[in-house]
Amino acid sequence: MEKPQEPLLSVASLTKSFPGALALDGVDFALRAGEVHALLGENGAGKSTLIKCLTGAYRCDSGDIRLSGRQVDPRDTFEAQALGIGTVYQEVNLLPNLTVAQNLYLGRQPTRFGMVGTRRMNAGAEALLSQYGLDIDVTRELSSYSVAVQQIIAIARAVDLSGKILILDEPTASLDAQEVRMVFDIVRALRERGLGIIFITHFLNQVFEISDRITVLRNGRLVGTRNAADIERLDLVTMMLGHELSQETIAHTAARKSEGEVAYRFRDFGRAGTIEPFNLEVRRGEVVGVAGLLGSGRTETAEVIFGVRPHDGGSAEKDGRQLELSGPRKAIAAGLGFCPEDRKTDGIVGDLSVRENIVLALQARRGWSRPLPRQEQIEIADRFIDALDIRTTDREKPLRLLSGGNQQKAILARWLATNPEFLILDEPTRGIDVGAHAEIIRLIERLCEDGVSLLVISSELEELVAYSHRVIVVRDREHVSELTGEEINTDNIVRAIAADSQPEQAR
Amino acid sequence: MKSRYLPLAATILIFVLAYALCYAQFPSMLSTRVIGNLLTDNAFLGIVAVGMTFVILSGGIDLSVGSVIAFTSVFIAVVLANTGLHPLAVFAMALLIATAFGAAMGAVIHYLEMPPFIVTLAGMFLARGMAFVLSIDSIPVAHPFYDTLQSFYWRMPGGGRLTLIGGLLLLVFAVGVLIAHRTRFGANIYALGGDATTARLMGVSVGRTTIGIYALSGLLAGLSGIVFSLYTTAGYSLSAVGVELDAIAAVVIGGTLLTGGSGFVAGTFVGILIMGLIQTYIIFDGTLSSWWTKIVVGVLLFVFIFLQKGILWLSARKAAALHHAHGS
Structure with missing residues (x-):
């Protein structure tokens, strides 16, 4: 493409700490004009902290942010906006009760003698949106349009307000394939216009589809920046999860095969837009591990089984008898238990x-x-x-x-x-110290000796390898493969997570 | 039709139907005399309801307005009785006090992050108490300027009189509509009612807007107090009890969503007309107890609560269908 140039945005050894945690530890990052730069990492990797430092939501402790070579230190979102940094979030941050035009021009409406020129504002909004290929009635409320259109309006506003750097924080998380294409066309057009675009997502397919370069963060540190064309999926997943493929797999004590009879059986169980229908059998005294990247459908699997988000297709059986799992109360009555991932908000x-x-x-x-x-x-x-x-x-x-x-x-x-006869644990060891970590793992093994069936979701692959009888790999909201017996090791799990899936098709 | 106009259309439809019913029974109700009286009799309520519309559009509530009306009317009566100040100067003082009072409540709501309900409830007791401190008796106002103001009217075709305060009501509504739809402040009020957090992210100065909204409500309550003083030519601490609730009722019947963000000042005007029409009907009938006003207003409020729920439900379903249509 173009020859190396002065980066539009350069971040050097940025550090930000919170009480008890170092969220960013000397991170370097550079964004060129006219590129889409994907920012990847698991939960707690520091992506959102980095973004918040760039947009002024947080002040960094130390480090250097330069915009076109000039040092900047945005104190709030408005200052970042004035500097040219605009952000679009996963949740559309616009007002559904105002018209499209009002949303685009809120706070900067064209006025004459203190009166808003509604006609001029609407004409401006139409002209602005036509640049994005949107021909809609701008006098209707925002809420009368689909999320994809709202997302494009949000992008149009952000670009119009700032115009140099666009940060897209998981803008496609709630869109379907066709809508994603719509948004991507616009992102490409903006790249042509010379904007620098930071793109955050959990979908690897989308990363490869649109990005020029990829930066991976892990535990607040920079793992590396690569050209999208030069990196394999496998290497990328390895960078994100932090497991070297050459690493020895950890020996595990659990027997590789569970002899118990099938206790719970799920057939074509799923929920549209949440998780594709899956088949799952869980034996008595068996630990089934669930592996996948953040946002791949791990937690969604648990929530659909437990009825937090009720399934809309398929059936469930317990010991051959039909079960109705329409909500958590029914699930508890059927002998299920669920420890959610975020204990602060969902559990305690x-x-x-x-x-x-x-x-x-x-x-x-x-x-x-x-x-x-x-x-x-x-x-x-x-x-x-x-x-x-x-x-x-x-x-x-x-x-x-x-x-x-x-x-x-x-x-x-x-x-x-x-x-419980069937216990679902979502990230049972996140955020706890090493000692407690080992105890929880011992407890999982003890429970399974007592004949309890367990479904354990974890991003700690060694941990899954240590106690699982089987491991289910989830990708793009679908159960894609199952590892049993000697197949269970970190290498295979990483490979299964990274395997190239079919090109996305419209649902 | 755009769904945001639906409650307004329903209000207008109810008004037209109600008026048609009244006309069928008492043909003389369709005259400029009745309309002129309707505007005069409901002027103080209508003016305060415009302020209430802005407050409710922003997602808040102002319970203090009835007490502020009473305070203003007592203040004017006491000052006029005890000093030689011209009524216009006293009016200006009253407006200043009422506006500052509203602004102070807005500041407390914003900076102390207190719910408007509690803050304005405190304001309600405070203003009523202050009125009692000034005087516990009903003080008549006898000033030649009052007579002059009351003698102003425009004779409408058909013999009806549009009095000064009736005209003021129309003017306040016209200005209210302009503020709501043609100023940045108005757009900010709607934005605040939509989602305060998002509004702040989009650059709305939440503090300034909140203080402005309650100051405006205070100003209009003060103006309403002046109108009330002209209307009754007296100041009494126990007057205008529960006016804030009538104003809220008029706003809701006018089609404004109590959760904020959706509604029209013009709707409130029709709401006031509906409430005035019920009272007029009762006067024409002559046998009905005036409590029927309350009963009908109560029923209408229920109707509008159901209507609003229904519209919210419909639009949620439409949004879901919209998403599905794209998704499949």
Whole structure:
């Protein structure tokens, strides 16, 4: 393409720390004019922190941001906008109750004697959108258009306001294939106009389809920047997950085959737009691991099974009997339990005591008309505090005062108290210290010896390898392959995640 | 038709139907006399309802306006009785106090991040209390300027009188429509009612807009107090109790969404006309208790709550269908 030039935006050794965590650790990044630069990384890699430092939402601790060679330090979104940096988020950040034209011109409407020139504004909006190939009625409310159109309007506004750098933060996450194509055509057109575009997504296909260069972050550090044309998918996934293919696979103690009978069977189970229909059998005492990149459909699989997002097709069976899994209450009644990924928002009730948190699910199953006697609650809580070694001075202490690992164990205890037959754990070891990590893994193995079926979602591949009898690999919201027995090692999992899928087709 | 016009259309339809029913029973109700009286009698309520429309469009509520009306009318009566100031000067002072009071409530709502309901509830007690501090008695206003103002009217064809305060009501509504649809401030109010966080991200100065909205509501409550003073030629601390609720009812019947972001000042005007029409009908009938006004207003409010829910539900379904149509 063009010869190397002064980068439009260059970031040097950017560092940002939060209490207890280093979110960005000396990251370098350069964006040229007229390129689409993909920014990749798993959860907690530092992508969003980097973006927030660029758009002024955060102030970096140290480091150097230069725009066309000039040092800048945006203090807020408006300053970033004035400098030429515009952002479009996954959630359309426009106002659905205003007209399209009002959205495009809010705060900078053409006025005469203090009165807004509505006709001039509408004409301007039409002219602006026609550059993007949109011929729509700009006097209608934004909410009367599809998300894709809204996304394009958001891009048009951002480009019109800033005009040098466009940051697209997962703009395609809620779009279908045809809509993605629409947005990509526009991104390409903007690239031709010489904008520098930073593109964040979880979909590798889209990365290769549109990007010129790719930068990967991991745990707040820069892993590397590559030309999209020169990198294989496999290498890219390896960069993201941080596993060298040559690495020895970790030996595992669990027997490779579970002898138990099939307890739960799911046929063509799925939900449109969430996860493609999948078939899944889980045996008694079996640990089924689920691997995949962030946003690939791992958590969605769990949520559809547990009924957080009810399935809209397929059937479920338990011991050969039909099950109705239309919601979490039904799922709990059928012997299922689910520890969600983000315990802060989905799991713990921080102001309730350890005891109350532990008996919560059991109480919910009994119904509120039959409260658990206090004495029984205390017995149950004490039993699990003891069994799982939950470190707390008092069973009546509010759960939020406990450490992350102990909170995680309290949530596990909550579900174990219901004597589940099938327990789903989503990232059970995220954000907890090494000691607690090992304990949770031991607990998983012990549960499976007791005959509980487990579905464990994790991005720690070694961990999955260590305890899974089978590993299901999820990609682009589809179960793409299943590894059993000796096939289970990190190399194979990475290969399965990275394997090139069919070109995307319209759903 | 665009769905945002639907509640407005429903309001207008209800008004036309109601008027037709009244006309069928009492043909004399269709006269400029009745219309002139309707505007005069509802002037103070209509003016305060314009301010309330802006507040509700922004997603807030202002419970203090009834008390501010009472305070203003008592303030004017007390100052006129005890000093030699010209009424116009007293009016200016009253407007200044009411506006500052509203602005202060807006500032508390924004900077202390308090719900408008609680802040304006406090304002309601405060303003009513201040009125009592000034005087607990009803003070008559006897000033030649009042007589002059009251003698101004325009004789409409058909013999009806458009009084000064009736004309003021029309003027306030016209200015209100201009502010809502032709100024940046108006667009910001709608933006705030849509989603305050997004509005801030899009560059709306939330603080300035919030303070402006409550200041405007305070100003109009003060103006309404002046109109009330002209209308009753007295100041009494116990007057205008519950006017804020009537104003909210008029706004909702006028088709403005209580959650904010959608509605029209013109709708509120029709809402006021509907409420005035019910009262006029009761006067014409002569046998009905005036409580029927409350009953009909209550029923109408329920109708509009259902209508709004129905429209929200329809538009949600339309959005889903839109997405599906693209997706398949």
